[in-house]
Amino acid sequence: MALIEDCDYLHLGIPAIDAIHAEFAELVNRLAQSDGVEFSDLFAQLMAHTRAHFAAEEDLMRQTSFPGRQEHIAEHGRVLGEMERFAERLAAGKTIFARAYIEDRVPDWFAQHTRTLDYALAVHLHRVQDH
Ligand SMILES: [Fe+2]
Ligand SMILES: [Fe+2]
Structure with missing residues (x-):
């Protein structure tokens, strides 16, 4: 079973963002299999x-x-910092931590982030693009 299944939050209606999110989901799913x-x-x-x-x-x-x-960019920064720390652990041979991060944390984080912060951005983009 894929870690990130195709569902509502992958379709925010902003093609550029939806394409990036589909690629992100695919990479995470490939990580789970490798x-x-x-x-x-x-x-x-x-x-x-x-x-x-x-x-x-x-x-x-x-x-x-x-x-x-401001809030959205701060959250992106927090996540990048977290991902970097797990990349360092992986480079140090601590694969189990990086795998647990991918399997246990990333899918939940992604679902929550896209349903809240990215969703709010998509609503805003629809609004400004429609005028
Ligand atoms: Fe996103
Ligand atoms: Fe985002």
């Missing part, structure tokens, strides 16, 4: 992808003066 060098490579890909994912959302927030951007 081990060894492949797991490490995919973890590095997830870090790079997440940086680009957050930067793309933050660009949209700035371009459209999204009122909730």
